[in-house]
Amino acid sequence: MKSFLTLAALAASALAQSVNIGSPADMSTVTPGNNITVQVNRPNTLTGSQEVAIAIGLFPCGGTDGQTPCAATNTTGVLGNVLYTGPYNPQYADGAPSLPPHQNFSVQVPSTFKSGQVSLGVAHFALVGASMMPIYEFVNTTLVVQ
Structure with missing residues (x-):
């Protein structure tokens, strides 16, 4: 039981450090060749942490025809x-x-992107808690290229 509580506390600490994409909003329209502002939020927490880095990317879900929705594509990670x-x-x-x-x-949205849905992904790496436990997480949202 004691180890379960310790594991639960560590998991809660890691979750408390989670980031989210504040903007652009899900299903926002973007244009190839144009810049977009990606706002990465990290809600405040009582657990100490040290941010290490993030990576931001765009993955075209539509395949060769540009028509496959991101919901039908595995965009995890x-x-x-x-x-x-x-x-x-x-x-x-x-x-x-x-x-x-x-x-x-x-x-900048790559100028080579075709119309269709894209997954905007953010990979986040931080060190959390007194023991500086490393955490990695990935969050994403869907955008529409027009």
């Missing part, structure tokens, strides 16, 4: 075209007290 890799330093925004700590990244 798939970044596709990597648009950003590097440091992640979420902060509160001045004048926006309702937003959690976050960081905005401007990335």
